[in-house]
Amino acid sequence: xxxxxxxxxxxxxxxxxxxxxxxxxxxxxxxxxxxxxxxxxxxxxxxxxxxxxxxxxxxxxxxxxxxxxxxxxxxxxxxxxxxxxxxxxxxxxxxxxxxxxxxxxxxxxxxxxxxxxxxxxxxxxxxxxxxxxxxxxxxxxxxxxxxxxxxxxxxxxxxxxxxxxxxxxxxxxxxxxxxxxxxxxxxxxxxxxxxxxxxxxxxxxxxxxxxxxxxxxxxxxxxxxxxxxxxxxxxxxxxx
Amino acid sequence: xxxxxxxxxxxxxxxxxxxxxxxxxxxxxxxxxxxxxxxxxxxxxxxxxxxxxxxxxxxxxxxxxxxxxxxxxxxxxxxxxxxxxxxxxxxxxxxxxxxxxxxxxxxxxxxxxxxxxxxxxxxxxxxxxxxxxxxxxxxxxxxxxxxxxxxxxxxxxxxxxxxxxxxxxxxxxxxxxxxxxxxxxxxxxxxxxxxxxxxxxxxxxxxxxxxxxxxxxxxxxxxxxxxxxxxxxxxxxxxx
DNA sequence: CGCGTCATTGATGTGCATCAAGTGGTGTGG
DNA sequence: CCACACCACTTGATGCACATCAATGACGCG
Numbered sequence: 001x002x003x004x005x006x007x008x009x010x011x012x013x014x015x016x017x018x019x020x021x022x023x024x025x026x027x028x029x030x031x032x033x034x035x036x037x038x039x040x041x042x043x044x045x046x047x048x049x050x051x052x053x054x055x056x057x058x059x060x061x062x063x064x065x066x067x068x069x070x071x072x073x074x075x076x077x078x079x080x081x082x083x084x085x086x087x088x089x090x091x092x093x094x095x096x097x098x099x100x101x102x103x104x105x106x107x108x109x110x111x112x113x114x115x116x117x118x119x120x121x122x123x124x125x126x127x128x129x130x131x132x133x134x135x136x137x138x139x140x141x142x143x144x145x146x147x148x149x150x151x152x153x154x155x156x157x158x159x160x161x162x163x164x165x166x167x168x169x170x171x172x173x174x175x176x177x178x179x180x181x182x183x184x185x186x187x188x189x190x191x192x193x194x195x196x197x198x199x200x201x202x203x204x205x206x207x208x209x210x211x212x213x214x215x216x217x218x219x220x221x222x223x224x225x226x227x228x229x230x231x232x233x234x235x236x237x238x239x240x
Numbered sequence: 241x242x243x244x245x246x247x248x249x250x251x252x253x254x255x256x257x258x259x260x261x262x263x264x265x266x267x268x269x270x271x272x273x274x275x276x277x278x279x280x281x282x283x284x285x286x287x288x289x290x291x292x293x294x295x296x297x298x299x300x301x302x303x304x305x306x307x308x309x310x311x312x313x314x315x316x317x318x319x320x321x322x323x324x325x326x327x328x329x330x331x332x333x334x335x336x337x338x339x340x341x342x343x344x345x346x347x348x349x350x351x352x353x354x355x356x357x358x359x360x361x362x363x364x365x366x367x368x369x370x371x372x373x374x375x376x377x378x379x380x381x382x383x384x385x386x387x388x389x390x391x392x393x394x395x396x397x398x399x400x401x402x403x404x405x406x407x408x409x410x411x412x413x414x415x416x417x418x419x420x421x422x423x424x425x426x427x428x429x430x431x432x433x434x435x436x437x438x439x440x441x442x443x444x445x446x447x448x449x450x451x452x453x454x455x456x457x458x459x460x461x462x463x464x465x466x467x468x469x470x471x472x473x474x475x476x477x478x479x480x
Numbered sequence: 481c482g483c484g485t486c487a488t489t490g491a492t493g494t495g496c497a498t499c500a501a502g503t504g505g506t507g508t509g510g
Numbered sequence: 511c512c513a514c515a516c517c518a519c520t521t522g523a524t525g526c527a528c529a530t531c532a533a534t535g536a537c538g539c540g
Contacts, residue, residue, distance in 0.1 A: 070385045074475045078389040092385065094378035101385060120371065124364045131360065137377040138334035144384035145310045145332065145341060149318040151391035152435035156528070187487065195392035197529055202488055218487080218537075235314045396496070427519065437497055442520055458505080458519085 009033040010112075018086025018174075019060045019112075021132035028126050035118040036060070041110050048089070048103040048111060055093025057115045061085050064109020065184040068092075069192070070101045079193040081143070082106075082167070082185060085174060088136050106184040151195045154233075159194040160204045161232040164214070168223060179226070183219040249273040250352075258326025258414075259300045259352075261372035268366050275358040276300070281350050288329070288343040288351060295333025297355045301325050304349020305424040308332075309432070310341045319433040321383070322346075322407070322425060325414060328376050346424040391435045394473075399434040400444045401472040404454070408463060419466070423459040 010016055011029045020032065039062065042048050048059060051071065065084050071077035080101060083089050093099040094116065123130035150159055164181075172178045183190070187198040187205075194201070208214045213229060215222040223229065250256055251269045260272065279302060282288050288299060291311065305324050311317035320341060323329050333339040334356065363370035390399055404421075412418045423430070427445075428438040436444075448454045453469060455462040463469065 070389050072389065072474070076389070076393045076475070078392045080385050080388050091378055092382050095375045095382055100382050120367070120374070124367070124370065127360070127364070130364065133374070134360070134377070135335045137374070137381065138331055140381050141377065141384065142332050142335055142340050144381065144388065145320050148320050148384065148387055148391060149310050149312065149316070151388060152318045152432070153316045186485090192392070198487080199489085199530085200528060203528090206488075234312070235316070426517095438519080439498085439521085440496060442518095443496095446520075 010036050013062075015060075015062060015086045019088065021128040024126070024128060028128070031122060031126070032129065035122055036112045036114050038113045039110055040113055042105040042108070044105055044108050046105060048105065048109075049093070049099045050102045051100055053099050055090065055097050055099050055116070057113050058088055058090040058119065059103075059111040059113060061087050061089065062110045062112055064111075065106045066103050066109065067106055067185060067189060067193075068101045068103050077192065078195075079185075079189055081147075082193065084170060091137055091140055106189075156194075156196055156200050156204050157207065157232050158235065159196065160190075160201065160208070161229040163190065163194055164221065164223065165226065165229050165233065168226075179223045181221050181223075183221060250276050253302075255300075255302060255326045259328065261368040264366070264368060268368070271362060271366070272369065275362055276352045276354050278353045279350055280353055282345040282348070284345055284348050286345060288345065288349075289333070289339045290342050291340055293339050295330065295337050295339050295356070297353050298328055298330040298359065299343075299351040299353060301327050301329065302350045302352055304351075305346045306343050306349065307346055307425060307429060307433075308341045308343050317432065318435075319425075319429055321387075322433065324410060331377055331380055346429075396434075396436055396440050396444050397447065397472050398475065399436065400430075400441065400448070401469040403430065403434055404461065404463065405466065405469050405473065408466075419463045421461050421463075423461060 010020060010032050011026075013019075024032070040048075040059075042064065048066065049055075061083055063085055065082065066089060067079050068081050068083065068089060069077050069079045083103075089103050089111075090099070092101050119129075119133065123133055150162055154162065167183075168178060168181050171181055185193075187201045190196075191198045191201045196204075205214070205216050209216055211228070213223070213225050213232075215224060250260060250272050251266075253259075264272070280288075280299075282304065288306065289295075301323055303325055305322065306329060307319050308321050308323065308329060309317050309319045323343075329343050329351075330339070332341050359369075359373065363373055390402055394402065407423075408418060408421050411421055425433075426438070427441045430436075431438045431441045434441070445454070445456050448469075449456055451468070453463070453465050453472075455464060
């Protein structure tokens with residue numbers, strides 16, 4: 001099992017504003033340092049947790065990129081999300097004390113391990129932490145609403161456009177380019193997330209290239225016209 | 241605005257085991273009574289809350305049946321869930337202090353209003369309540385995962401079969417029949433939830449009737465062979 | 481260099497959407 | 511109490527978006 005542990009602190013972590021509530025006192029921050037006691041390294045392709053495993057901790061992604069996926073007994077599976085630095089995974093495990101999906105590293109990754117009983121304990125005392133936990137879970141619920149809207153009512157082009165815009169927006173919030181990105185997942189994984197087959201994802205990319213909306217070279221994508229993507233998502237005519 | 245308030249208590253509510261944590265002391269129960277201070281009646285067709293409205297409270301459904309739906313600017317919308325007695329709605333509002341979906345009563349309904357700041361306050365002191373809130377939110381996340389799986393990878397028959405089984409299972413947990421149910425929503429609303437058009441929902445119902453799996457008379461549905469429905473969901477051959 | 485993985489592109493098939501007509505149940509007002 | 515209007519639903523005919531099947535091409539790695 002690929003696992004390695006490192007002791008570290010949130011108080012001087014540059015992702016703090018993504019994971020943690022703002023406006024904490026030094027004392028509160030130090031107490032949170034004690035909760036986030038350990039880091040763990042995950043090799044590309046291996047799992048952080050699997051469906052059925054006991055739930056003990058939430059994980060804050062420090063570096064790397066994950067996918068989460070659910071499966072049915074008959075072998076169908078579906079990517080439910082892609083997660084990047086500063087995002088929290090493992091929330092699915094709270095309700096039944098075991099995980100109900102797999103979390104797979106799409107590149108070498110490092111996560112902060114946050115034992116959930118410690119989080120509950122501390123959030124009873126630090127109001128900002130309590131509210132922060134609630135907001136993180138609510139945010140995930142709202143995100144999933146928008147995925148349901150996408151899966152239930154959008155066409156292939158709209159889905160891929162929404163996907164690209166969402167990805168680049170989250171990367172931009174982390175200091176990356178607004179227009180260039182490197183996909184960490186395969187066409188098949190994108191398709192699974194968007195409810196499409198990989199061929200359809202590939203064809204839709206090609207169509208966007210033809211239309212001059214993006215440039216694609218393998219997994220490198222450059223968005224030439226974000227406005228065109230937005231118009232596609234919003235189901236509007238191309239106005240040229 | 242259709243709104244009427246009534247003062248009541250959880251401590252003698254017959255839905256308590258659905259909404260509330262178990263194993264509370266009398267003292268803790270009494271304090272929760274103070275949080276769940278008022279009830280509100282909602283007429284069929286009117287909204288409990290709307291997208292954009294300020295979020296202040298969660299709602300526990302006491303009687304009646306709701307749908308929640310999200311919408312895009314360009315007019316598309318999607319039912320994200322159907323909720324019945326004992327279930328909690330409004331979780332979407334926590335993250336940004338305003339609601340991001342509409343909650344519409346599909347029949348005359350009554351809800352318990354639970355101001356969220358009071359919930360946070362009390363759950364700092366009552367561990368069981370804190371954990372209960374976390375579990376409710378996690379359960380919603382897991383439920384949405386299964387809807388994503390449904391929308392992303394199931395065919396029409398599988399979707400409708402899964403929908404019926406889920407509905408009847410929840411009704412059964414509330415003391416209703418395992419085999420008979422009355423749909424509170426239109427074919428169009430079912431379709432919106434399942435990512436299908438109303439005609440497809442209707443045709444799929446007809447197919448199930450032809451196959452002797454269910455009887456349908458208007459919104460009255462009797463499930464003749466739950467096993468056949470399960471086989472459809474699990475994508476198995478009809479065995480005989 | 482050769483193999484495996486991932487991606488692209490074309491040809492064909494199909495499940496569901498769309499368009500359209502008709503039915504039945506319900507509520508309303510004369 | 512009946513006639514009418516309206517809405518939800520059903521069913522049929524047709525079309526289309528995406529799936530499926532298949533062949534080929536581009537990297538990357540041992």
